[in-house]
Amino acid sequence: MKKNLEFPDCWEEVQPAEFAYLLKLRMLLILSPKAISLTDVKRLWCRYVLRHRGLKSKKKDYYLLVNNLSETLDWQWKVDDENKSIALTFDSTMNLIPSWSDFWGPASHGADLTFGEFRYAVIMMNEYTRTQDVAYLYSLCAILYRRKKGGKRVPFVSSDLAKMTKDIAGMPDYLKWGVYCWFASFCSFLFHGTFILDGCEVCFEPVFSATNNGNTPEQSLGMNSILFSMAESGVFGSIEEVDNTQLLRVLLKLLDDKQKADSLIQATKKHDIQS
Secondary structure, three states: OOOOOOOOOOOHOOOOOHHHHHHHHHHHHHHOOOOOOOHHHHHHHHHHHHHEEEEEOOOOHHHHHHHHHHHHHHHHHEEOOOOOOEEEEOOOOOOOOOOOOOEOOOOOHOOOHHHHHHHHHHHHHHHHHHHHHHHHHHHHHHHHOOOOEEEEEOOOOOOHHHHHHHHHHHHHHHHHHHHHHHHHHHHHHHOOOOHEOEEEEOHHHHHHOOOOOOHHHHHOOOOOHHHHHHHHHHOOOOHHHHHHHHHHHHHHHHHHHHHHHHHHHHHHHHHEEEE
């Protein structure tokens, strides 16, 4: 065994091929729960990771190592004994499905997502969550995974979505679910987490909580309102140009506007009290 061989203990340490294999095992567990157990899944994944990272199965005490490592994987799974359900608990913004065939997905942490593709992807994610209709899942994958030209993903064009969905249809189902899983995790982090941008901590939660009336942020955000508001302000240009602007730039502008508005309100209240 290589002395520096490391075994992952968080999603950020999992490699794309290892994540893809885990998604395969998850699908097998869901489709054939009587044929394979969660313990089997954990052990199979451990064997794959060790082999993928260069450890041969001929090593002494190999199967003992596999068994011991499999017992450290509770961070990957949520087991509900009462409802007899098992779920993969992916909670990272690291995109562990960077590409499939000649289609490329978003950069980790949504670094290259545009506002337009994000707002369309949110619609598809919400509809798939609500209905479990795979047509929405296919559309979600088509929006996020596109061919490259000049080293970058070709721009998202909503009018091409039907054709794009047909092009991505061959993506394996277990990977399609992985795309949904990543995007849902990214959205959750976007609404509640803290980003490090140019060395500064930035939390966008105030942007979303301002429009949250008991709904989830995804439902209450009002993407179209933001689109028209930004286009009207002219900060990023026309409606089309706003849609083609980096998502994080749009959110930073919204956050800055809200902070300025909050400061103005506080200053006004302070003046009224003093008066």
